[in-house]
Amino acid sequence: MSITLDHVEYKYSEGTPMETEALHDVSLEIRDGEFIGLIGHTGSGKSTLIQHLNGLMRATGGDILYNGESIYREGYSMKELRSHVGLVFQYPEYQLFESDVLSDVCFGPKNQGLSEEQAKARAIEALRLVGMGEEYDKRSPFDLSGGQKRRAAIAGVLAMKPEVLILDEPTAGLDPKGRDEILGQIARLHREQGLTVILVSHSMEDVAVYVDRLLVMDHGRLRFDGAPREVFSHYRELEEIGLAAPRVTYIAHALKEAGFPVRTDVITVAEAEEAILCTLNGTNEREKATP
Amino acid sequence: MGIIKAEDLSYNYIKLGEDEKTEEVSEAVRNVSIDIHAGEFVAILGHNGSGKSTLAKHMNALLLPTEGTIWIDGRDSRDEDALLAIRQTAGMVFQNPDNQIVAGVVEEDVGFGPENMGVPTEEIWERVDRSLEAVGMTAYRKSSPNRLSGGQKQRVAIAGVMAMEPKCIVLDEPTAMLDPGGRREVIRTVRELNRKKGITVILITHYMEEVIHADRIYVMDEGQVAMEGTPEEIFTQVERLKELRLDVPQVTELAYGLRKRGVPLSPCILDEEQLVKEILEVRAGNVHNA
Numbered sequence: 001m002s003i004t005l006d007h008v009e010y011k012y013s014e015g016t017p018m019e020t021e022a023l024h025d026v027s028l029e030i031r032d033g034e035f036i037g038l039i040g041h042t043g044s045g046k047s048t049l050i051q052h053l054n055g056l057m058r059a060t061g062g063d064i065l066y067n068g069e070s071i072y073r074e075g076y077s078m079k080e081l082r083s084h085v086g087l088v089f090q091y092p093e094y095q096l097f098e099s100d101v102l103s104d105v106c107f108g109p110k111n112q113g114l115s116e117e118q119a120k121a122r123a124i125e126a127l128r129l130v131g132m133g134e135e136y137d138k139r140s141p142f143d144l145s146g147g148q149k150r151r152a153a154i155a156g157v158l159a160m161k162p163e164v165l166i167l168d169e170p171t172a173g174l175d176p177k178g179r180d181e182i183l184g185q186i187a188r189l190h191r192e193q194g195l196t197v198i199l200v201s202h203s204m205e206d207v208a209v210y211v212d213r214l215l216v217m218d219h220g221r222l223r224f225d226g227a228p229r230e231v232f233s234h235y236r237e238l239e240e241i242g243l244a245a246p247r248v249t250y251i252a253h254a255l256k257e258a259g260f261p262v263r264t265d266v267i268t269v270a271e272a273e274e275a276i277l278c279t280l281n282g283t284n285e286r287e288k289a290t291p
Numbered sequence: 292m293g294i295i296k297a298e299d300l301s302y303n304y305i306k307l308g309e310d311e312k313t314e315e316v317s318e319a320v321r322n323v324s325i326d327i328h329a330g331e332f333v334a335i336l337g338h339n340g341s342g343k344s345t346l347a348k349h350m351n352a353l354l355l356p357t358e359g360t361i362w363i364d365g366r367d368s369r370d371e372d373a374l375l376a377i378r379q380t381a382g383m384v385f386q387n388p389d390n391q392i393v394a395g396v397v398e399e400d401v402g403f404g405p406e407n408m409g410v411p412t413e414e415i416w417e418r419v420d421r422s423l424e425a426v427g428m429t430a431y432r433k434s435s436p437n438r439l440s441g442g443q444k445q446r447v448a449i450a451g452v453m454a455m456e457p458k459c460i461v462l463d464e465p466t467a468m469l470d471p472g473g474r475r476e477v478i479r480t481v482r483e484l485n486r487k488k489g490i491t492v493i494l495i496t497h498y499m500e501e502v503i504h505a506d507r508i509y510v511m512d513e514g515q516v517a518m519e520g521t522p523e524e525i526f527t528q529v530e531r532l533k534e535l536r537l538d539v540p541q542v543t544e545l546a547y548g549l550r551k552r553g554v555p556l557s558p559c560i561l562d563e564e565q566l567v568k569e570i571l572e573v574r575a576g577n578v579h580n581a
Contacts, residue, residue: 041473042440042473147339173468174339175337175338177338242440242470242473243471244471247563251541251542251566255570258567258571260574270548277549279574
């Protein structure tokens with residue numbers, strides 16, 4: 001699996017006085033098995049970008065290739081593309097509608113043309129993958145807690161067996177535990193099922209822990225594309241575009257500025273803890289070694 | 292009596308079964324007694340479904356208690372004649388900025404509340420000026436709200452509440468849908484309204500970083516107040532918070548981790564500067580003792 005964006009542009013209301021450029025010259029490649037974070041301020045083009053990846057929006061310029069083949073080629077099956085690239089929208093729980101959880105998750109695979117039986121098997125598999133046991137199958141989706149509803153909604157997309165799973169802020173509005181549970185499940189799907197994941201997030205702390213690669217959008221342009229540690233080293237520039245680095249990165253910088261020699265490229269609490277201990281212990285040993 | 296005082300407040304949601312006869316009662320809030328003083332900045336934390344939003348909706352009589360009583364600036368929320376006065380005393384700001392904006396121009400949106408209250412036109416404009424100024428959105432008064440960022444939209448929503456000249460603002464997860472820049476803007480605005488204008492603030496959030504400057508925190512669980520105290524008192528109890536599906540700010544978590552591994556730091560550090568200061572002291576001590 002690979003998705004290639006080749007100088008992609010998208011203009012709203014093209015040719016009218018209201019013309020707005022939502023994506024400007026975006027080129028990148030998404031490779032099989034990657035866990036990618038996508039960050040950017042409100043209106044930076046994140047949502048526009050992900051809707052291009054499964055053909056919900058059509059670029060006004062440039063090309064998008066799925067496995068090397070242009071999705072804009074005549075006769076290309078968008079339906080098939082959408083079954084390969086699953087998109088979980090923001091607040092997906094508002095899209096639950098069936099009378100029980102299992103039927104709701106069956107909806108996608110049934111639409112793909114699977115038989116009742118096959119759809120059910122897929123739905124059961126997907127529900128177990130997001131950690132929802134049999135006891136939830138017959139419950140009304142509206143009786144679930146916020147985090148459970150969201151997991152059920154994610155299962156609805158997983159049941160279509162996508163190769164790429166795109167999630168638009170899957171943890172917005174969830175309590176810290178619910179957030180950790182959802183992200184933990186997604187990380188497991190990535191690890192154990194080899195799923196390619198694109199996570200849109202407003203939490204720098206979350207992407208720092210989970211993703212291998214970070215894309216940063218700003219005013220429709222791709223500003224940064226790299227490992228989180230590398231991207232967060234540009235924290236001043238990130239602030240200028242409405243973003244930030246994780247809190248611990250700031251602490252490391254503050255320590256360094258105050259004369260405490262510590263690595264400043266830490267992006268998680270665990271890393272910061274190690275780095276600070278390393279300096280403190282280093283001080284001890286050095287002092288002891290001195291006669 | 293504080294500006295918002297609840298005594299043994301309970302609220303039950305009643306759900307009809309499929310036959311539309313059997314009733315199922317779920318107790319969203321159980322025997323809550325709270326007392327919030329004028330000018331305080333109070334945060335309410337709690338996991339999804341803990342009852343925080345249900346409690347918040349009682350603070351301007353959007354919901355009425357099933358049992359117990361809540362007084363808003365001394366008025367019982369069950370008193371129908373006091374309803375308008377209550378709504379003017381306590382304004383609410385919700386999670387989704389797009390659901391709260393009604394007009395096509397920022398200044399008209401902000402003027403909507405006072406206009407509805409029958410405030411004379413001239414005074415409406417004065418209030419609009421003051422409110423936009425207070426949230427730092429004066430430059431956008433002629434803009435269309437849909438061209439604003441999430442943080443700016445929330446500030447307009449807050450200005451809309453301010454224009455009603457409330458004594459108290461209740462914010463129910465106002466930053467849940469915002470990017471980091473937007474979250475900073477909204478929290479800074481709310482803190483300023485509290486400090487400079489003396490507005491009582493009740494902030495509900497899932498972001499622990501946002502409540503470290505609160506005067507007091509209530510933690511809800513299963514419809515009840517499970518913990519109450521200053522940020523220091525609450526965030527010292529890391530394990531208890533995790534049991535309640537919550538968290539601590541990253542600064543506090545880092546300090547807690549270091550302390551567990553033998554670094555002599557204060558039991559609860561909320562502030563980055565304090566953490567830096569203490570780590571420097573530890574290092575100076577190490578050098579000295581060696």
